[in-house]
Amino acid sequence: MARVAFIVTTCHEFEGVKVLSSVLKTAGHQTDCFITSEERDFAGAVLRWAPDVIGIYATTGQEDWAREHVLEWKRELPHLKVVMGGPHPSFDSDVLHDAEYVDAITKGEAEYAMLDLVEAWAADRSIADIANVGSLQDGAPLLNPIRPAIQDLDTLPFPDVDLFYKYPFLRSKRVMQVHASRGCQNNCTYCTVPRMKREWVSGAKGETFNRTKSVDYLCDEMTDIRARYPGFRMVNFGDAALNMSRGWLEEFAEKWPARVGLPFACNININYLDEEEIIQLKRSGCASVQFGLESGNEDVRMRVYRKGYTDSMVDEIPRLLRKHRITFRTNNIMGSPAETLEDMFNTVEVNRRIKPQGCTVLIYRPFKSTELGLEDFEAGRVEESRDIGPSLQLDSQMRRDDLREVVNLQKLFNLGVYLPFGPQLIKLLIRMPRNPLYDFTLLGFLWYQHAVVSGYGMLDDFKLGWKNIGQIFGRKKGGTHGVRDAASKALLDTMDVGNEAAV
Ligand code: B12
Numbered sequence: 359m360a361r362v363a364f365i366v367t368t369c370h371e372f373e374g375v376k377v378l379s380s381v382l383k384t385a386g387h388q389t390d391c392f393i394t395s396e397e398r399d400f401a402g403a404v405l406r407w408a409p410d411v412i413g414i415y416a417t418t419g420q421e422d423w424a425r426e427h428v429l430e431w432k433r434e435l436p437h438l439k440v441v442m443g444g445p446h447p448s449f450d451s452d453v454l455h456d457a458e459y460v461d462a463i464t465k466g467e468a469e470y471a472m473l474d475l476v477e478a479w480a481a482d483r484s485i486a487d488i489a490n491v492g493s494l495q496d497g498a499p500l501l502n503p504i505r506p507a508i509q510d511l512d513t514l515p516f517p518d519v520d521l522f523y524k525y526p527f528l529r530s531k532r533v534m535q536v537h538a539s540r541g542c543q544n545n546c547t548y549c550t551v552p553r554m555k556r557e558w559v560s561g562a563k564g565e566t567f568n569r570t571k572s573v574d575y576l577c578d579e580m581t582d583i584r585a586r587y588p589g590f591r592m593v594n595f596g597d598a599a600l601n602m603s604r605g606w607l608e609e610f611a612e613k614w615p616a617r618v619g620l621p622f623a624c625n626i627n628i629n630y631l632d633e634e635e636i637i638q639l640k641r642s643g644c645a646s647v648q649f650g651l652e653s654g655n656e657d658v659r660m661r662v663y664r665k666g667y668t669d670s671m672v673d674e675i676p677r678l679l680r681k682h683r684i685t686f687r688t689n690n691i692m693g694s695p696a697e698t699l700e701d702m703f704n705t706v707e708v709n710r711r712i713k714p715q716g717c718t719v720l721i722y723r724p725f726k727s728t729e730l731g732l733e734d735f736e737a738g739r740v741e742e743s744r745d746i747g748p749s750l751q752l753d754s755q756m757r758r759d760d761l762r763e764v765v766n767l768q769k770l771f772n773l774g775v776y777l778p779f780g781p782q783l784i785k786l787l788i789r790m791p792r793n794p795l796y797d798f799t800l801l802g803f804l805w806y807q808h809a810v811v812s813g814y815g816m817l818d819d820f821k822l823g824w825k826n827i828g829q830i831f832g833r834k835k836g837g838t839h840g841v842r843d844a845a846s847k848a849l850l851d852t853m854d855v856g857n858e859a860a861v
């Protein structure tokens with residue numbers, strides 16, 4: 359039996375960590391999770407729990423935050439092993455060279471890789487041949503092949519929510535985070551998911567990256583959670599799109615209201631949605647959906663971003679959502695090299711036309727792990743020396759003459775969409791120097807829309823934003839130490855901007 363401690367910096371219930379923990383517990387190991395913002399003495403709490411293994415989840419830019427803690431823990435617990443998993447080590451194994459810090463990494467989905475690793479360490483066996491695992495062998499990185507992705511998600515034990523709901527804030531929110539699927543139908547060029555589809559599978563015949571839990575399994579999972587945590591009033595599905603598997607929503611609409619009955623918010627892919635499915639969403643209790651419009655220009659959306667959303671879908675789906683009384687929010691990208699300022703104003707106009715209840719607006723970031731980002735770096739379109747922090751909402755790293763206007767437009771976008779003479783007004787305002795009033799305008803709209811339209815609750819959303827402020831504004835190392843450092847710079851270089859990342 360081993361004691362495994364997961365550590366994370368964002369105050370959020372991580373689906374991946376929940377499932378890894380339940381697999382380890384099912385095999386007889388002990389697990390716990392420590393969130394920086396929720397612990398008065400984070401380092402001490404981990405040390406007192408005396409883990410044998412530390413598990414770090416890292417998106418790109420989060421790979422270094424735990425280093426100093428780990429070195430301290432290793433001094434006190436000389437047998438301690440550290441494994442890093444999640445998107446960052448899955449695409450970049452450099453951290454393996456920092457042997458003081460990390461003993462192994464995992465690539466892709468890690469349920470059984472982590473189990474094998476923990477058991478090998480507990481038995482003092484070699485880890486050199488464990489699939490999905492990377493380690494330093496005789497001073498050289500060894501990256502093992504991937505095992506097939508788990509095809510039937512119902513074979514997994516229910517996600518271990520206790521790990522996160524031990525924290526009063528997370529268990530007393532209105533909204534519970536749940537996942538019904540893995541993968542996505544689309545292959546947008548600014549997102550990491552297409553690369554996951556290629557690299558997080560073994561290539562075995564018939565293997566697929568897009569998978570959905572059965573509706574019965576999902577309802578059983580909810581019953582299991584609610585028996586212990588009855589206070590939740592709503593569900594937020596973190597999936598790329600709840601309408602991923604054809605026919606799934608039909609069964610969901612039959613069973614979810616009777617067996618669970620909680621209203622929910624979710625992401626949808628509008629290129630795979632028809633009226634019948636919108637009716638099914640409504641019958642299921644869907645209060646609000648979000649989708650990535652990204653650009654008002656069809657050519658940019660279809661050809662450059664490969665989003666798959668035509669203009670007619672962009673007009674028709676909102677009409678149907680309104681008809682069936684489901685609120686919706688759009689995600690929008692400002693400042694990609696594919697767009698002129700005029701194109702971006704077109705995105706404002708398209709939002710005015712389709713009338714979403716909210717708009718999330720991110721500044722385009724050229725991340726190296728995406729097709730588009732890589733192209734930008736290769737074409738020299740990126741001002742690599744400009745350190746603008748890790749946030750997707752602060753500034754642009756692209757080389758362009760109208761940078762100030764682009765960044766101001768992102769801040770004032772919602773005024774353009776919702777005020778009677780909005781576009782005319784913001785055309786004047788974006789010429790002004792950047793100022794905090796514009797930032798507050800953006801934050802105010804975001805808070806209101808997320809809290810009210812998606813049903814998160816004003817106070818919960820405010821508290822959540824406050825806890826994760828270091829993650830949002832990126833001025834703090836790991837969100838806890840108040841140091842702006844190389845880690846936040848690294849995040850800029852390679853972080854990916856999927857619309858779901860902004861949820
Ligand atoms: C839901 C979601 C969120 C949620 C929840 C966070 C999360 N990561 O779970 C929220 C809204 C909070 C969020 C925020 C952000 N996100 Co996000 N998010 C997603 C999304 C859509 C689904 C993740 C998920 O739950 N998948 C299902 C579970 C089962 O898979 P998984 O998390 O990958 O877990 C498996 C493996 O990674 C591994 N694993 C996971 N944890 C661990 C831990 C250890 C110790 C080990 C060994 C292995 C391991 O095993 C797990 C089980 O198989 C993904 C896209 C995607 N499809 O993956 C983006 C994604 C992960 N997010 C991304 C980004 C950039 C962010 C932000 C940095 C964005 C921002 N604005 O700042 C923040 C970072 C916050 C954070 N600390 O992670 C990027 C990461 C890209 C990269 N190269 O690093 C992704 C891939 C989207 C994209 N644009 O490409 N996100």
Ligand code: SF4
Pocket residue numbers: 542543544545546549550551552598627650855856857858
């Ligand atoms: S951006 Fe969203 S829709 Fe596009 S591939 Fe990524 S997860 Fe799928």
